[in-house]
Amino acid sequence: MIESMANWFLSLTWFPQMELASVKLLSVLLVGAGLFAFIAVNAIVLVYVERKVSAFMQVRLGPMRVGPYGTLQTVADALKLLLKEDIIPTLADSILFRVGPFIILISAIVAFAAIPFSPTVTAADMSIGLYYIVSISSIVVVGIVMSGWASNNKWSLYGAMRSAAQIVSYEIPVGLTLLAVVAMAGSLNMNEIIIAQGGSSNLFHWIPLPLPNWYMFNNPFLFIAFFMYIIGATAEINRTPFDLPESESELVAGFMTEYSGIRWALFFLSEYANFTLVAFLTAVVFMGGWQSPFETIFAAKTSLLVLLALALAWTGYVKTKANRLSIYPLAIIGLSTIAAWLFPGFAIWITEPGLFWIAMKVLSLIFLLMWFRWTFPRLRVDQLMYVSWKVLMPIALFNLIGVATWMWLTGEIQF
Amino acid sequence: MGYIESYLALSAILFVLGLYTVSTRRNAVAILMGVELILNAANINFIAFSKFVTHSLDGHVVTIFVVMLAAAEAAVALAIVLNMYNNTGHINVDEANSLKQ
Amino acid sequence: MITVALLILLLPLLSFAIQIFFRKFIESKNGEWISIGIQLTTLGLAFYLFAVMIGHYDPHFRIEENVTWFNLGNFSLEMGILIDNISVIMLLVVALISSLVHIYSTEYMKGDIRFSRYYGFLGIFTFSMNGIVLANNFFMIYVFWELVGLSSYLLIGHWWEKNSAADASKKAFITNRVGDIGMFMGLMIIMTVLGTLNYQGVYTGIASGEWEGGIGTLFGGANPHTLLTWAGILLFMGAVGKSAQFPLHIWLPDAMEGPTPVSALIHAATMVAAGVYLTVRIFPILTPDAMATVAFIGGVTAFYAATIAITQNDIKKVLAYSTVSQLGYMIMALGTGAYVAGFFHLITHAMFKAGLFLASGSVIHAMHHALHDIKDHDTDAQDMRNMGGLKSKMPYTYLIFIVASLSISGIPFFSGFLSKDAILAGSWAYASTAHEGWLASMHMAWILPFFGFGAAVITAFYMFRLIFMTFFGESKRPDIFEKMHESPKAMTVPLMILAALSLFFFYTIPSINPFSTHGWFSHVIENPGTVVNFGSTFNLEHFEHANHEAHMPAMILSLIVATLGIGFATLVYLLKKVSAESLASKLGVLYKGSFNKWYMDEFYINGIIRPFLKGCDAVALFDMEYYDHYLINGAGRNTKKVSSGVGVADDLIVDGAVNFSGYIFQWLGWSLKFIQTGRIQNYLIFALIGVVAVFLLNAF
């Protein structure tokens, strides 16, 4: 992408003639800025979504005052955070206190470089993309410990240590699970992993199933692996039910206790960035990434009609159950559908269908993880470690062997 | 960027800094950090020579083995350090002299 | 086949390992059934081998597998498995009796403090016994021979808290060593002369005349058979020790200190039979002189032990002497050339004697429990004088006793009749065919049939004496008698199986004539004759002919003597027509001699051990007083004087130089010690300085 972007810049008539390397660097900076913007906007949207979803789960309205249906609430919150006084505790180690959040945020953003939003929109299409993401996300631990230590507060330190232990422990089952997929795909390149999931699923290579050939449907072991990955990933991003490091009731928000204002906002940003990253990774690795479950653009258009029908049904449901009208989803999706049918070039998911599909998958996964938050109670520390070492890890190892056996049985590898 | 000397010089500096750390620090964990520096210096050399001199990937493989060894070494060494701390209450290597005489 | 044999050999070892090493895990969870299961598997495999063997129905059926064990210079020792008719039958007997004893012991040893150990030792015993049976060479048999001795030692001393048990185990072990030394010397002679120890190799070596010439003529001059005779007798000494033959029999009665099932398994049926088995294996290489020795030792043992058994009051002692006597029979049979009869008696005797021992164990068990119930800890549970009238209380045990006793007494329709009759016929034939040498000159050979028949009378007598004292008449201790009851199923069922196996038809099939000697057994076991080339003195066909002729008179005579013995016992102990006490006082010296085992133990202690210890003392005294004092210490004293002179010069000149250099280095060390700080990091820096120095030296 960087290469093509640089070439595109150079092909522009008004663009100053520069060295290719410099243009590339410019492109890199632009892409980085784009990723950062994406993450920032994403966080603001997700906070809103999270509030709304939790309200939905608890049968209440959620934010309603600021903007239509409260849509501007999080923007207001973000402004408030930016304008707050920047407090650094006197006894804190000020250098580490400042550096910590940035390490976390940078590692969260940098990991997005290898995420394939669509076949062409991939910041860096590396041959070791998956490994890269796994490795970059392990840097977070250092940042967390750094901030926790620097706060000079026992709650922060406890939270940081817990978090580090948790992330390090869950990296192992998650890594093993991903390894099973890598064995199946024969590549660490994200796009190749996605392409390997093309076509439709067929059990034992002769019973066709009415499912896309996503890895979660590919064979029973990867089906188990999918759920294990979801569990492990939830733990790695410290979300409920694995949110011990920042549990408010025990540790007063853990390593974030002493942070406020803009630095706290950075934590928040990186948390949602990691959240989205995990959803992206799951979508890529287990759910076919940017691949459409339907094969053609026509199918995509048809699916939009289906979505329209769903939106209609949703509107009706809200009308009858909650006795209020919620036409925004209907309006957005309806307008997009009409636009897509009339002007295929208008809607980006028609020109870049991958973006649409991966977004759909990622949003579903995000909804699923938010659902978890309001469904499961928090684990104890010993249960947390128990699940990682004594439940997930043996199953993951078994799965790895199982996948290898499966590949041997179906003839994908020979000895 | 294109000169092997820059990598070798970096490697030499890292090596010497590691050596200094190992030979002057009292804290056992700090000494371990010095050892890691030395190993990293060696790894840079491997990779640099494999790019500039041997033109093969054997250096990469060796580096991977060294990294793996470093991990094993760090785990075992830290276990020993923790044991030492449990038994003596400090991890200063120059005070670990109960075998003296 | 070889695999099956190896399984049979090694499975009991597994049982041993499990019982010993996993004792804690299995002891409280009926862990003995692991051993029993393994033993039953072994039994099944042995049956399989037996079926294969019977399927061949060939006297020359033979499978052998050899591997080199190790090489020493240019000679190598081999290990191997030999499966032929003899070993298959032995294996079956060992496996059967061992299984039955395993099952029997679940009840008999219930609650024992070393229950698991006991089963483990049974396992290692069975392993080593199977090893003896399956060995295809004399060296391997020797190895397992010692292992058997060891397990016997362990089992006799099972209750080592009792001094008597500990002593008995030591006695058994040491007495066996005496025999084993002879056996080892025999092995050495054979190894030296023939260079091989494999059975077949030895037989063919001797048959092809390899013995004649070279070292073979060492003692005999022109006659090579002198050394061969010695080799045979020395090898047979192993059997004398293990099978409790005359001079070395003293350990077996004492071995009754072990648990009764052990006595049944080891000291009646299998281990003591190992000696007979060894004699069977060396039978072809025995020269006539060696055979005569064997025969006489056997005959003497048979008669001598029987006479002792008459007067014993301990139920197990009676059976022990009876065992010695019967073993003497077997040895005598082999010595007289009645090879088939000897081996046959080994099998039948194993069955009925194991039955007798287990049945006596049943009685002892019941006595024990009864004594325990009335809290009497002083009365001897094995003493027949405390029993009597048990017929009504223990009907099964009684019945089994009767069957086995009829069998041992040689009454028709029982297995003992067949084998004993054959032995007696063999000794008769031997005596009648001895026409040369010292055997014929004084009709010495006729002593053997005399011993045989005499022992037969006595056997019948003492066996029924035992039965009448134990099961008939009035109870001598009514308080115990009240509490007696029959033993549990786990004990009686093995007994019934053994009693059933004492019936004749198991051995005479396909013929069901109780007087027949032409069953499957006499078909598959064939007298191999001898491989020694000594001319006409012993002729197999000649002997077989005489044997056939002697068969009928011997049978009639043996029937008569058996009846005589039983009748006399009935008169004395059942009908009380003749008073046993008055008989004893009339016979006086004979009674006392028999009662005190002909003073054999006393003879060993006073005649051999004490003089030997005295001799040792004398030698030690000489060693201390003269050798040490004058020769060693005298040399020392003189050396000391010379040395003190040299020492003065040494102190002044040599030490002075040495000390001076010492001081120099001390000073050097003192001045350098400040470098040695004990800090590794300092040393690291020093090493770096060294590196830089070397670099500098190279650069300039």
Place this chain on the structure above:
Amino acid sequence: MADLIFWLFWGLTVASASIVAFSKNLIYAVFSLLGTFIGVAAMYIFLNADFVAVTQIVIYVGGILVLLIFGIMLTNRITQTVISESSFQKMFGLTVVFAVLIMVLIPVLGHTWTNGEPMAFQETIHQIGTLLFTDYILLFEVASILLLGALIGAATLARKER
């Protein structure tokens, strides 16, 4: 431009390694190791060794560095943010080490090392995989056994006595 980035990472590596060696505060030392490791990873990327670079980050940052941080924190009584740590034989060590540096740099800078054109960028992971499972298979197996041994050994050593 690209050179600038290279020298930036070069400087980052040297600077953070110097903090490791000279800082009085152990916490600074251990956290600046992060900079060293990332700088070295960047060096690997400049040297076309992408797989090794990522491995460097996974193992060194995600594993060893976290272990070291835990080691520091578990072996000190934490009452304030500074864990000061005294060194000894500083000047002595510095002199000798400087001599060693000179000694190493003389041949490094005074020798012509390159052997033809440097290797162009290529995908390394497949070749490394092939090498690991062909030429280095024995080493690979031995390494796995070693790792298992280290795992068990470390667990046994660190376990509290029962």
